[in-house]
Amino acid sequence: xxxxxxxxxxxxxxxxxxxxxxxxxxxxxxxxxxxxxxxxxxxxxxxxxxxxxxxxxxxxxxxxxxxxxxxxxxxxxxxxxxxxxxxxxxxxxxxxxxxxxxxxxxxxxxxxxxxxxxxxxxxxxxxxxxxxxxxxxxxxxxxxxxxxxxxxxxxxxxxxxxxxxxxxxxxxxxxxxxxxxxxxxxxxxxxxxxxxxxxxxxxxxxxxxxxxxxxxxxxxxxxxxxxxxxxxxxxxxxxxxxxxxxxxxxxxxxxxxxxxxxxxxxxxxxxxxxxxxxxxxxxxxxxxxxxxxxxxxxxxxxxxxxxxxxxxxxxxxxxxxxxxxxxxxxxxxxxxxxxxxxxxxxxxxxxxxxxxxxxxxxxxxxxxxxxxxxxxxxxxxxxxxxxxxxxxxxxxxxxxxxxxxxxxxxxxxxxxxxxxxxxxxxxxxxxxxxxxxxxxxxxxxxxxxxxxxxxxxxxxxxxxxxxxxxxxxxxxxxxxxxxxxxxxxxxxxxxxxxxxxxxxxxxxxxxxxxxxxxxxxxxxxxxxxxxxxxxxxxxxxxxxxxxxxxxxxxxxxxxxxxxxxxxxxxxxxxxxxxxxxxxxxxxxxxxxxxxxxxxxxxxxxxxxxxxxxxxxxxxxxxxxxxxxxxxxxxxxxxxxxxxxxxxxxxxxxxxxxxxxxxxxxxxxxxxxxxxxxxxxxxxxxxxxxxxxxxxxxxxxxxxxxxxxxxxxxxxxxxxxxxxxxxxxxxxxxxxxxxxxxxxxxxxx
Numbered sequence: 001x002x003x004x005x006x007x008x009x010x011x012x013x014x015x016x017x018x019x020x021x022x023x024x025x026x027x028x029x030x031x032x033x034x035x036x037x038x039x040x041x042x043x044x045x046x047x048x049x050x051x052x053x054x055x056x057x058x059x060x061x062x063x064x065x066x067x068x069x070x071x072x073x074x075x076x077x078x079x080x081x082x083x084x085x086x087x088x089x090x091x092x093x094x095x096x097x098x099x100x101x102x103x104x105x106x107x108x109x110x111x112x113x114x115x116x117x118x119x120x121x122x123x124x125x126x127x128x129x130x131x132x133x134x135x136x137x138x139x140x141x142x143x144x145x146x147x148x149x150x151x152x153x154x155x156x157x158x159x160x161x162x163x164x165x166x167x168x169x170x171x172x173x174x175x176x177x178x179x180x181x182x183x184x185x186x187x188x189x190x191x192x193x194x195x196x197x198x199x200x201x202x203x204x205x206x207x208x209x210x211x212x213x214x215x216x217x218x219x220x221x222x223x224x225x226x227x228x229x230x231x232x233x234x235x236x237x238x239x240x241x242x243x244x245x246x247x248x249x250x251x252x253x254x255x256x257x258x259x260x261x262x263x264x265x266x267x268x269x270x271x272x273x274x275x276x277x278x279x280x281x282x283x284x285x286x287x288x289x290x291x292x293x294x295x296x297x298x299x300x301x302x303x304x305x306x307x308x309x310x311x312x313x314x315x316x317x318x319x320x321x322x323x324x325x326x327x328x329x330x331x332x333x334x335x336x337x338x339x340x341x342x343x344x345x346x347x348x349x350x351x352x353x354x355x356x357x358x359x360x361x362x363x364x365x366x367x368x369x370x371x372x373x374x375x376x377x378x379x380x381x382x383x384x385x386x387x388x389x390x391x392x393x394x395x396x397x398x399x400x401x402x403x404x405x406x407x408x409x410x411x412x413x414x415x416x417x418x419x420x421x422x423x424x425x426x427x428x429x430x431x432x433x434x435x436x437x438x439x440x441x442x443x444x445x446x447x448x449x450x451x452x453x454x455x456x457x458x459x460x461x462x463x464x465x466x467x468x469x470x471x472x473x474x475x476x477x478x479x480x481x482x483x484x485x486x487x488x489x490x491x492x493x494x495x496x497x498x499x500x501x502x503x504x505x506x507x508x509x510x511x512x513x514x515x516x517x518x519x520x521x522x523x524x525x526x527x528x529x530x531x532x533x534x535x536x537x538x539x540x541x542x543x544x545x546x547x548x549x550x551x552x553x554x555x556x557x558x559x560x561x562x563x564x565x566x567x568x569x570x571x572x573x574x575x576x577x578x579x580x581x582x583x584x585x586x587x588x589x590x591x592x593x594x595x596x597x598x599x600x601x602x603x604x605x606x607x608x609x610x611x612x613x614x615x616x617x618x619x620x621x622x623x624x625x626x627x628x629x630x631x632x633x634x635x636x637x638x639x640x641x642x643x644x645x646x647x648x649x650x651x652x653x654x655x656x657x658x659x660x661x662x663x664x665x666x667x668x669x670x671x672x673x674x675x676x677x678x679x680x681x682x683x684x685x686x687x688x689x690x691x692x693x694x695x696x697x698x699x700x701x702x703x704x705x706x707x708x709x710x711x712x713x714x715x716x717x718x719x720x721x722x723x724x725x726x727x728x729x730x731x732x733x734x735x736x737x738x739x740x741x742x743x744x745x746x747x748x
Contacts, residue, residue: 099123120137280336338359488532557572610687
């Protein structure tokens with residue numbers, strides 16, 4: 001890559017040196033496997049690959065946490081293939097988060113040419129007529145958590161031989177297993193351990209992960225087993241130039257910047273024009289399509305032939321075609337969602353453009369790692385969006401470059417997640433008292449709640465499932481609630497789904513619903529029937545609901561003192577949301593069209609929260625609601641905006657409330673809560689890291705160049721009060737007061 005191509009993109013913030021490989025001798029393996037590795041060019045192993053192999057062969061469960069392109073898949077393939085070659089009865093199960101990744105790995109496994117390894121995929125794309133054959137023939141099975149949940153575990157009797165001889169379970173890209181999805185997968189993996197034991201199996205687990213703060217803790221929580229951590233990366237990496245590029249300010253007072261999509265398209269097109277093999281990552285499907293369209297317009301007809309968008313929603317054939325063209329060099333650039341962030345092999349790339357914060361620092365490194373594999377130099381570009389977290393990272397590149405990555409959190413104590421899986425487990429085999437070994441300390445209390453018609457019933461010392469269907473089919477692994485609302489058009493065609501708890505705010509009559517870039521207007525919402533009717537409309541407007549929120553403290557679990565008599569609390573809360581109005585806004589210029597009333601039932605959520613209580617206002621103080629309420633409200637928004645950097649979640653996963661006088665304690669109080677029934681550990685992370693969170697939030701607000709507050713500091717696109725009132729100076733004084741930097745009561 002030429003110096004000119006780098007300098008035309010922006011100012012370099014870091015030049016990362018290459019890292020030499022730590023190579024070791026290949027151990028004594030089955031001759032067929034040793035020969036296959038040699039044909040693949042593997043004459044020596046990275047040190048972490050050998051360590052993982054030796055530990056797995058010694059009977060340990062292993063989690064490997066090393067960089068992208070460090071050959072993590074060999075850490076589980078070599079011991080699994082060795083077992084298959086030593087015994088025809090041996091079985092291995094490889095779990096991938098996506099079907100695309102499983103298909104990519106299937107091709108690589110077959111490329112080894114091992115006669116004793118019969119690999120096959122078993123997922124939603126596997127034809128029904130072939131599924132029994134795949135089950136009989138495959139001693140290495142590739143699937144995903146969804147298919148394991150609905151296709152394998154409920155039918156475990158048919159899989160008895162496979163489960164009895166199951167020796168290795170590999171879970172690839174384990175860092176994506178966090179929050180609600182990770183908590184569901186934890187329950188699925190424990191159900192797998194349970195049914196394997198029923199048939200006499202006792203597999204070892206190998207998890208691979210990008211660099212996160214707690215890989216061993218995550219692996220042990222996901223499976224309920226002890227793990228050994230392998231994180232001394234022995235792979236090489238080429239030199240990497242890192243550039244941070246902020247879209248220019250258009251209006252300093254309002255904090256408005258040029259569109260992230262426009263900026264991303266400009267950089268992507270410039271690199272492609274100079275012949276640099278580039279991938280640009282966007283946060284959403286629509287963003288990926290728009291960046292591609294804008295870049296194609298810049299490159300002209302011939303240049304546009306050298307680029308392509310890539311995202312979920314394309315057919316498997318379309319995705320394989322794009323991957324192949326990129327691998328062969330027929331394409332110079334691809335604009336992708338995180339669908340290509342994971343380990344699908346697309347050949348050697350030279351540059352990665354990260355358009356907006358992808359949800360975690362770990363994901364940024366994962367994306368950047370798609371370029372510059374082995375010893376080749378690469379360019380990594382980060383373009384922030386307008387929101388506070390993106391701008392914070394632009395101002396603090398060391399938070400990325402210092403590799404201080406987040407902790408991934410999962411929980412098996414959420415009854416809304418664990419409960420449905422206990423029904424599925426009871427359907428697989430009656431629950432016993434000692435099943436607490438698999439499902440953790442919440443097992444007994446949650447199982448008790450599932451007793452009743454359609455659920456569990458006691459039969460002696462056991463609990464049996466008495467429902468009439470297969471309960472695994474009712475579990476959505478990506479939702480904390482099994483209740484969903486189906487969205488359809490007037491012809492009855494399904495458009496999409498939404499969680500029932502979020503439906504009043506997202507699918508109220510008059511709401512604009514976007515699906516694959518197409519706009520629909522909701523005409524009817526029937527929560528009892530769990531359906532919404534929508535019609536296609538031109539994409540001219542968007543809507544924002546007005547939500548009145550109440551938070552009731554159910555149980556204070558922990559408390560600690562902050563500065564100046566303030567206190568920090570964590571525990572269980574009940575939130576009640578009433579969607580009272582919605583605002584219709586023109587997309588082109590953000591002009592408000594009107595405000596319309598709504599009459600919808602309240603949404604009640606029991607979850608986890610941390611909350612800050614201030615001491616009572618001084619007796620002689622008479623601050624206005626605009627100033628004091630605006631200070632608390634802006635501080636709440638700021639904390640929520642930066643919490644994803646600590647908790648590996650999305651801003652939409654978090655809710656909040658601020659009030660000058662809370663009805664229970666009579667004090668000024670700010671709540672920040674998990675936006676999922678039962679909670680998934682987000683607010684707990686905020687409680688544990690509160691001082692660091694508050695300091696970083698204060699830095700974002702004070703350094704923002706806007707006059708009164710903007711999306712880069714205190715405004716929130718999800719605010720149920722339409723960002724009213726907000727006080728930027730008030731938020732600064734509030735946070736400084738909590739941190740003990742001043743002793744003057746906020747806004748006084």
